[in-house]
Amino acid sequence: MKMNILLVSCKKLDWMQDSKGTIPLASLYLAGSLRAAGFNPIIVDLNLHPVQEGMSIDESDFQVLQKYIHETDPLMVGFNCFVSQHFPFIMKASDHIKSYNSKVHITTGGSHPSLFPSEIIQNCPSIDSVAIGEAEEQIVAMAQALAADDTTRFSGIQALAYRVDGQVVKNPRVNYISDLDSIPQAAWDLINLEDYYADHTGWHNPKNLEIKVSIPIPTSRSCPFSCNFCACHATMGRMFRRRSPKKVVDEMEYLYKEFGMNYFGFIDDIVNLNKEHLIGICDEILARKMDIQFEPTCGLYLARVDEDIAVAMARAGCTFARLPIESGSDYMRTKIIGKKLPRENIFYAKKVLKDNGIRVSTMSIMGFPEDTPETLQETYDLLLELNADLNYVFNLIPMPGSRVFDQALEENLLLSHFDATNLWRGDVELDPVQSEQQYHLKPRNMTLDELDVFREKFNKIRIMNPELREQLFKENSIKNLPSHALKMQEGMLIQAGR
Incomplete structure (x- = not known):
């Protein structure tokens, strides 16, 4: 057989x-x-x-x-x-x-x-x-x-x-896997992790560990929210499910002891939806005395970031956290994008994370159909006031399966040619990493020249932390800023990897 x-x-x-x-x-x-x-x-x-x-x-x-x-x-x-x-x-x-x-x-x-x-x-x-x-x-x-x-x-x-x-x-799908602990552990022994070693100079490394590779670890699946640029529900549905803290850290400990892995990225769409879950993972790491560092790769749910979470993450080895702000305009963020995130939560999350020694970056998106010079200026002003270590502002990538993609098709706002009847072929020119050099959609009330003006402004405030800027240029490692901080749209990711 x-x-x-x-x-x-x-x-x-x-x-x-x-x-x-x-x-x-x-x-x-x-x-x-x-x-x-x-x-x-x-x-x-x-x-x-x-x-x-x-x-x-x-x-x-x-x-x-x-x-x-x-x-x-x-x-x-x-x-x-x-x-x-x-x-x-x-x-x-x-x-x-x-x-x-x-x-x-x-x-x-x-x-x-x-x-x-x-x-x-x-x-x-x-x-x-x-x-x-x-x-x-x-x-x-x-x-x-x-x-x-x-x-x-x-x-x-x-x-x-x-x-x-x-x-x-x-x-049809009848249900999603409700008990993620029932899924057998990934077959890590089938690959040679050395094949994926890379240069991590420039990464925040307070423990001064020898980082060879960032190991992707899922602690949960799906996201119950409905941001207009996201299509993650196509693969994972909308029912949030999580692995037990023990199972998560069992996998990390196996990689730590068997292969010497010491840096992990939690690749969940929304790792801290459940506060006790994330703190439980941090407590497990500490209980097993694992000398590691980690980061939530896709960003934190800022409405649930508080002192308890920040302290637990810092003690367990979290080095870096991303704040998915999406827009500095309250109107754009809450009414258009669909992210019910009050401004005060953004500033509070940044404060408690920084107070506990965790480096912070922001993630925002420019170029929604409803964006105007005024809404982008609000994003710029918020980023200046927030003063995070790093700011990543990406040009909108309208992913098939997202609401904003359907809107852009209907309103004829796409700058690239898309044959809506043949999207299944995958012939789409959507480049997540190079999104800062090209636009895929034109806002209704902005010219491309106006977008260029804001692109230049945002690029100038990419690195806000003077110590970090000096370190990166001194080491000539600006190119090695964590590439996973470049937020590929969730809809393009299969639950794994970046």
Whole structure:
């Protein structure tokens, strides 16, 4: 019986090339579930395979995949579609695989396929199924059905799109995984963490640890809120679920003791929605006497930041916290974006974090349809008054699946060409990291020249902390400011990795 399953991570896109690579956490969790069910998962991270001389990137990757498939004869090949722009490669790679192995089952999952499952099955004959949203349960059930040579079992798998006699079948999701502790631990031993080591000079490192890599750790899933630029609900739904503090720190301790990992990033959309949960994690870290540092990668829920949380985080080793302000305009933040965040919460959160020795950055977005010179000036003024260590102001990226994307399509505000009927193809030019050099949407009442004026103003207040500015330029490490502080829109992230 075939038991091998390939889990493929695609190459970094051009705008990702400054980073060493992203630990394929989604694949590691899927691998953990598959292994617990008796299968043999194999991680194929194409980033670790250099382009062969005389070949294009795609040709080289096709050859790598063909070698793996020839050597392992897998039951299934699963592609993680980390961002929409990966999907064109996944289509071509699937066609290539089917050209020499028509029997192997090809599946894909992630944020992009979860938005367009029926369209993908309808238009991509080489892709046999799409796992919609979190996929630990689906991939095990699919593997069991394929191993038994009985794909009629697919009809009983929730949140799955597939093909029967040429017709698209899309099974609805009945529920999300409510008990996250029941998910087997990620199969960390299937990768060599040294492959992901990078230069972390310039990171805030008060313990002076040797930081080799920031390990992504999920402590919860989903977000119950509804900001207009976010599409995370496409993969994780809106029901907030959390792992127990013990399970979270069990995983951290395993990585700490077995591999010497000492820096962790909590990759939750909203890590401190439940105050006791985050404090419980901090208490577990302290109880186990782990000499580590960590940070909440996607930002804190500022309405729940208080002295208790700041003290607990600082004592447990938190070095850095992000304040997702989104806009300095109360009207924009609360009425348009949908973030019910009073101004006083922003200033209080910054104060208690800084008072406890935690470095603070802000994250804001410019270029919403309703933005005006006045609303952007309010953001600029708030950032000056707040005086955080770092300020990241990103040009709005209207992600498919978000309300602002639908609004921009309807009002014809997009600057790039989008064929709304073919968004499933992934041919979208949305570059999260280079968002400060390009605009994807024009506000109704602003010119692009006016946007340029504010872009220049915001860039000048990127580094507010004089000590940090001197340190970074002295060490020539400005390029190594934490790249994960660049807030890729949540809708483009599959629960794992950055």
